[in-house]
Amino acid sequence: MKRWMCACRRGHRSTMKIAIINTGGTISCVGTPLGPMSAQAFAKACKTLIDETIIVQDYPNTELHYAVDVKFPESSTGTLDSTNLQPTDWCIIASYILDHYADFDGWVVLHGTDSMDFTGTALPFLLSAFNDRGVTTAQLSKPVIITGSQLPMFHQGPNEKEPSALAYNTDAFQNFCGAIAAAQSGIPEVCIYFQNELYRGNRVLKTNASEFNAFSSPNYPSLGEYGIQFEILFENILPPPVSNSVSLDDATARNSAIQQLNYVAANINNFPVMQFNAFPAWYAFNDSTKTCSGLIANLLNACVASGIKGLILESYGEGNFPSGNPDNPSGGAAYQALAAANAGGVVIVDCTQVIAGVVNDNAYAAGAWLPAVGALNPADMTPMAAFAKLMILLTTAGYRKWTAAHVKTLMQTNLLGEMMSVNKLDSRVNPLLLANQTLAALDGSATLSNDPVAGPVLRDSTGTQLWAAMSPAPPANQLPGRLIMQNDGNLVFYSRYNAPMWATNTGVSTGASSMLVLSGSAGKPADLALLVYDYDHNAVTKTLYQQK
Template identity: 40%
Template sequence: MRVCIINTGGTIACAGDPLAPMPSARFAEAAGRLLTPSLMAAMPDLRLHFDTGLAFDSPSGTLDSTDLRPVDWCRIAGRILDLYADHDGFVVLHGTDTMDYTASALPFLLNVFDPDGLGRAVLSKPVVLTGAQLPLFRETAAGPVLNAGGDGWANVTGAVQTARLRLPEVALFFDGRLWRGNRALKVSTTRFAAFDSPHLAPLAESGIGVRHGPAVPLNGPPAPDRALDDPAAMALARDQLDAVEAGLGENVVIELPVTPADHASPAPPLAALIDAALAAGARGLVLTGYGEGNVPAGAGGIASALQRAVDGGVTVMIGSRVIGGSVGTFHYAAGAWMARTGAVAAGDMTPVAAFAKLSILLAAAAHHGWDGRAIRALLSRSLTGESSSRDRLSGGEVLHPGMALHAADGGAVLDNDPADGLTLRDGAGAQVWAVPGPGRLVLRDRPVFLGHDGATLWAAPADLPGGILILTGHPVPALTLHDPAGRAAPAVIAGL
C-alpha cells in the first residue's frame, strides 16, 4: 500500500532547545531514515513517501497549528488532491491545538455534495491526521534521533496502520484510537490521550494488532463515477476547492459563547457582540449556548440582535457548550424563541465541526448556486458523518417505534408512533400520509413497514429504486427514494 505522509508542522515536527520547527526537508530525511525501516518491517506491503511539497508562509515551511487559518485548510486539501492518484492513503502530521478544526474541515473540502446532501464527488481513500504531545525527534550531536519518551512514534505508527484499513474518510488518530475527524475534540493538554469523541465511538483501535471499532465507517463513493479517482469527480472537487479558497475572506464566520450576564439590561453584552460581529463583516455566526442550545432572551435585546443578523442574510447556527448531548427542537422556554429567528440547530455536531462546516458551505455557496434555504438545509443534514442523520434512512437502517425523521428543508416530520404507526405531517402538523401500525420502517432493496409479527403492512412500489430514503419538506412534504449512487427516483412514495 502506498501511503503519503504530509507534514504541516506542530509539536511532532519540532526539535531543539528551545523547541523550534524542523525544516520540512530535514524532517522528511530524518523520518525516512529512522522510521521507514521499522514500519516496512512490520508492514512489508507498505510504501512510504514523505512529501515536502506543501509549504506555508513561514521560514521552516511548516506551521504551528495555533497560527493556522481557514485558507490553510484549503492548502492541505489541495496538496492531497495533487497527490491523490499516486497514493492509496494519506497521513497528515499536524499540531494538536487546531487539529480538530482541520480534521472537521477537510471532509467538506474533499467531498462535493448536491443540495440534498448526496455526494457528487466522494473521497475514496483514507486521510488520517495525527500529531503528538511531545516531539518525534530529539536533537543530538550526531543528528536527530527518535524521542523515546514521546508519543510521536506510536501515533505515526498507529496512523499508518489504521490507514491500511482503507476507510474512505478523514479520521484523527491519537493514543491508540482512530476517531472520525469531524467528531473529535481536543480534551487534554497534558495526557497522551489528547483527543476524544463525545458523540461517536472509535472507528478503530490499535493495541495488539489493529481492529475495527464500534462506529460504522462511511460508505465511500456509491459508484465509480462519484469517486475522486474519476477525472470528472476530481475536477468537481478542484473547482469547489478553488471557489472556497477564494470565498473564505468574504464569508467570515465568528463563534460567540453565551455566558451569564445581565441579559435584561438595555444593551445586553451578547447583543453587542452580535452587532459587533455584523459590523466586522461576519456572514455566519455560531452561538454556543447552554444545555440543548438555550440562549437567554432577556428583555428582547438578544432576540432583536439575532433577528437583525438573520434578516441581513447572516446564517446562524446554535450549538452547545456541553460536550455531550444534542441541540435539536428547543424544548425549554429559555430557548424556544430561537426557532423563530431562523437559526439552525447544530444537532450533535461539535462547535468545532459547526464552525468548519458553516465556513466552507458559505464560501462554496456562490459556486454551487446555493441560496439561504439550501445552506440551512445542508447545515441540518449529515454530509460526512459530522452529525446524526435526521432526514434519511440508508440501506439496512430501521425507523423503530418512537423514532422520527425530520425534513432538513422544512417542517415535515415522519413519525413512527408506538401506537398509531407511521404518520407524515407537514410543517403545520397536518397529516399528509399514514400507515396504521404499530411497526418498523425497514430500508432493504426498497422501504417496507413491518408489523410486530413481521407482516408487511406497507411496501414501496417495486419499480422504485432502493438505497436512500429522504424526507423533504419543500415545497411539499414527501418521501423520495434514491438509488445507492444518489440518483433520485422518478416519483415520490408519499406527498401532497
C-alpha cells in the same frame, strides 16, 4: 461485534504507497523552546531514524513518501503550529491530496493538536462535492488519517544540528505508526488517530491538554482501535462511493472536486465564520419604553459589523442562549442583535458548549425563541465541525449557485457523518426506523413516526395526520413493526413477525441505494414532501406526500 483486521498485516497487497504530509505541530518540533522543523528536515530524520530500522519491520510492503513540497506561505520553515493555521491552509492540504490522488493508497497528515478538530471537518468537505440535495457527486475513496502528538517525536541536543534519536517515552512514535496502519485500511474517510483510537475526523474534540488521550468523540463511537493488532469497527464506518463515477478515483469526478476546491481556496476568506460563547453578562431592558441594552448584544453587533457571514453560537445546555429579557425574549438586546444579523444574511447555528449531547432548543423557553431569529439546529454536531462546515458551504454556494435556503438545508443535513440524520433514512448508513422512532422536518414543523399502533404516520406540529402508510391501521397483533429503506430502493414496513405489510414497490434487482427523505416545511412556505430518492441513479422514485 464485527471487526476488520488491518490488511497491511495480512499481505493483501504487494506494495502500499502512503504519503506523509507534515503540516507542523508538536510531533515535528525540536529544540528549547519547541519549534517546528521544516518538512525536509523532518523527512530526513524519519528516513534515518525510523524508516530503515523500525517501519520496515512491521510494514515491509509499505512505501512511505514524505511530501516535502507542501508549504504554508506564512512560515519561514514552511510548516506551522496548528494555532496559526488559516482556512486557506486547509485548502493547501486538500489540494495536495487531490492533485496526487492517483499516486497513493492513503495519506497521513501530521498536524498540531490545537486546531486538529477544525481540520478534521474541513478536509472531508474540501475533498467532496454535493448537489443541492446533499447527494455526493465526488467522494473520497481512500483513507486520510490526521495525527499528531502531545510530545515531540525526535530528540535534538543543544549542540546538535539535526535530531539524533527518537525521544523517550512519548506518544509521537506510537501515533505515527498507528496512523500508518490506518492509512492502509481502505477506510473511505478523513479520520483522526490518537492514543490507540481511530475517530471520524468531523466528530472529535480536543478534551485534554496534558494527557496522551488528547481527543475524544463524545457523540459517535470510534472507528477502530490499536491493541495487539489494529482492528477496524466496520459497522461505524461510512460506506464507500455509491459508484465509480462519483469516486475521486474517477478522473471526471476528481476534476470537478479540484475545480470546486480552487474556487473555495480563492474565496474562503470572504466568508468568515465565528464562534460565540454564551456567558453570564449584564443586560437591561424596559418593556414600557421598549428600550434594551447588554454586553452580549454589543459584542454580537460588533462581530456582525466586522463582516462575518456565519455565527456559531455555543449556547448553554440543550441550546439555551440569553436573550436579554427573560419574560419577553423579543424585547431583549441579544434577541434583537441576532434578529438583525439574520435579516442581514448572517447564518446562525445554535450549537452547545456542552461536550456531549444533542441540541433541542425547544426544551426550555430560554432557547425556544432562537428559531424565530433564524438559528439553525445542528443536532449533535460539535461547534468546531459546525464552524468548518458552514464556512465551506457558504463559500461553495457561489460556485454551485446555491441559494441561502440551500445552504441552511445542507447545514442541517448529515452529509459526511458529521451529525446525526434528522430527516432521512439512508439504505447504506441508517436504514431502520423502529417503533416510536421518528424523522423530523428540519424546522420541526412535521414528524414521520413509526407509531407502535398505526405504523408509519406523518403529522404536522399540531398533531394533524397528513399521511399514513396503512389505512385502516393493521391488526394490533402485527405491531409494532419496522420501517426499512432497503438497498434495492424499496421502502418496506415489516410486522413484528418480519412479514412485509406495506411497500413502495420501488425496488430493482440490480440495486438502487436510496433515501427516505422528509424535506421542506409544513409551515411557511408550505412545501413539505415525503419521498424516496434513488441517489444511485439520481431520481425520485416515489412521492409519498407532497403538500399543495
